[in-house]
Amino acid sequence: MTDAFRTRTNVPRGEFAFEYQPTTDQPFENALAKARDGERLTVDDAVALLTTGTDGDGVVPERVERVRRAADQRRRAVVGDEVTFVANLNNNVTTACDTGCLFCNFRDSAHTFESTHEGRTRGFTRPPTESRDIVARAVDRGISEVTSVSGLHPAFALNEEHREILDPENPAHGYRPPEVFDVAPGSYVEQLHAMSVDDVHVHSMTPEEAQHARRGTEWSYAELYRTLSRAGLDSVPGTAAEVLVDEVREVICPGKIGTDEWLTAIEAAADVGLPITATMMYGHVENERHRAMHLGRIRDLQDRTGAVTEFVPLSFVHENTPLARRGLVNGGASDLEDDLVIAVSRLFLDNVEHVQSSWVKFGDEKGLRMLDGGADDFMGTILSEEITTRAGGGHGEFRSFAEYVDLITGIDRVPVERSTDYERRRRLDPADPDPGPRLGPRADGTPLLEAPRSNTVAADD
């Protein structure tokens, strides 16, 4: 193939050896034909589609468009023309974390939170009482879900029993008692309990957080998730997955659990009856084969559990991250790569009904474009955002129902409010002056008009 037809991507194909990479156009054409016929794709097929069959740098834009069209057709066949979103709040409890993932600028070193530290930390910790106030206020405004993902604060323990086991003198426990810190995060059980206001759905405890909540013990992930579920946990975010290939994890998150442990943890959550989501954070040091392998692992997980409600491709936001500062990356995924990841996720994950387009990562224009290329869910109102904003993203922290209606009807699709597990849905009438939310425990149809600037409790309230 001649270079003239290719557009450059940011995929560092030279970094790792490719086990298999197509060298002619034929594997691409074969894979696309299989996808159109609804045949199950192999990991090699996914590589052919994600590379558009090119063996050098770059992809062929005209082929990307063909993959997008096939994904759009599949989306229509699987879920129709509805575009869903959830009325939710992000209440991340603490940014204290010493895991040191190189893609993350959300975290702050835990020692900066200690009372003896000179100067103020740039981070925050919200004790359970504050979490409850923040969630209660948002429930009053009509939300049906709270999502809470946090740093692995050294004073976090599952509960009092866990606190007795954790030994500050044992470096393997990474434990510091609450008294050492200006503000203590309480226990995971206390936080979940605090956030369970009325019937709000609590979406929390990623596999990485679950590992932290059982560190230093022999507790199984199933026991752990059972305890968390009794404390108010309703479903589990499949973040911390990043790219589920260990040679990639060793570069971007060497302190995190490995691929097998991530899968063990999330499968245990599913086994105790919790719905789960799955994500992939791409666009850093990995290549298309890693992306394809990741998709293979998620599809296998779903074959085993049936519990994955949605797949969420998270495009890496690079600006302020250690990976960028250390010169290990000089950008994130290109627009064509984003198109391909969404489209191939839809085509490859034939057992996952919903593919999410993240307006936080993509912005509105690209986010909407993804809804015509395989995605069918447009995330949530979130009311507050820290992870992407701190990494340098600038696409905002809140989406009102009125904006959702405008954006979704603007692309001739049907706006639908959903619950976290997609069980409850409500079509929105574009002519309705009070579009909602309505599915939350205290939603009365009053519009979620404006968001607080941050989810910190305002002094005059």
Ligand SMILES: C[S@@+](CC[C@H](N)C(=O)[O-])C[C@H]1O[C@@H](n2cnc3c(N)ncnc32)[C@H](O)[C@@H]1O
């Ligand atoms: C910030 S962590 C918080 C929860 C917990 N500490 C964990 O690692 O599971 C949640 C997820 O945010 C995503 N994330 C973090 N930094 C990001 C970035 N710069 N760009 C895109 N996604 C990012 C990653 O996928 C990560 O697993």
Ligand SMILES: Nc1c(NC[C@H](O)[C@H](O)[C@H](O)CO)[nH]c(=O)[nH]c1=O
């Ligand atoms: N993609 C992002 C999400 N997605 C999660 C949703 O907001 C929602 O919690 C989930 O679909 C379950 O209902 N959240 C973020 O904060 N940032 C994202 O980029």
Ligand SMILES: N[C@@H](Cc1ccc(O)cc1)C(=O)O
């Ligand atoms: N934590 C992710 C978003 C996310 C949360 C929950 C999910 O189920 C999926 C994705 C981020 O902002 O980067």
Ligand code: SF4
């Ligand atoms: S991704 Fe999670 S575990 Fe890793 S540094 Fe950030 S907050 Fe800590």
